[in-house]
Amino acid sequence: MEERAPETKDFFLNIPLYKKYSKEYVGDVENFDEKLDMYCPGCKQNSIFKRIDDTPNKIAARAIGFPGGGFYGSRSEEGTRVFLTNFECTRDEDHKAIFIFRADETFISKIGEYPSKIDREYLELRKYEKYLG
Template sequence: MAENKSEKPVFDPLPSPQEFCLTVPLYEGFRYNKDASNPFFGLEHFKGSLDCYCHGCGRHTVFNRMGEPKYQEHHHRSNYIFVLWFSCSRDRNHQACFIFHSHEGVIQKIGQNPSLADLAIPDLEKYRPVLGDEGFRELTRAVGLASHGVGVGAFVYLRRIFEALIEKARQQAATEQDWDERAFENARMDEKIAMLKQHLPKFLVENRSLYGIMSVGVHTLSEAKCLDAFPVVRVGIELILDEHLERHAREKKIAAATKGISALGAALKEK
């Protein structure tokens, strides 16, 4: 009879301290070797800085560690809570804290202030002109849900944003003489994107599989897998929006230059 061998414990690669504080959702657990010496020393005694938004200053800044980690009053090495404090390099009264819990070989972040959404949303404000107020609210909801560990719901909002961008392009294409609305309605999403390629950012056209990924996330993937995929999908959406912003900025500059050249030409003719 074959000898039964006990399975080797599986441990997770721990995020960097910056990632753990600024991007990892609350309550996402990471398994570590509890028999090892100082298994997450790099996090617990992190001496570096965080580059993130400061609500007190109203802008991005560098937050520096404040002193040593603070622990709960009574703690045991296998079950305890510690807090990392950071202060804004511009004003030490502007602070951020992150609370971690270690228990039975699992470490997770169980609290923070400001929240992940509070840190991320100011960076998203630039997309409001492209998305409109409703679309902007959906984007911030997606980020907020993901920051609280709700992956499927976050994917739903990202997919709604994607669909709204496609609809906006369809409305533009529908003004063209050779537009075939019936063919568009009967097409799959990747075919619709191909039909609208003249009205969509190049990144979206080249990466139209993004919609399928979001749909799989909504209908098939677990919360954990959606959360794992969320950062990549979010970046994809932001790149699409970035192209829209660049196009709008260029169109605005062209319009201003055209108006200025026209005015200058008229002034020279008068002379």
């Protein structure tokens, strides 16, 4: 029952670190360019985060007209690679969020995140502490 297929957004907000998912998600995760609605420790409230780094699709689009493109060469390599996705709080550009993924021929897993899910939930809990007495 737990094992519903994750949506792309879940790879950032919900999946646990190090759990392996089918590599079929790699492209969607790398190219994810939607907003993330999550708790921002900097704002101390929920905020919207937007992707700030270039996705492979954006880079590829720019590379049209430049034979070889440079980028897909390294992408097609066999083996393991690690990629970062960077987000920024739309309330304050100094508030960053970073999610790090590891992909190989078979699996993708999240291997790092800031702020961590635990941080986000812990701070959310504290926010409600005063109401709980």
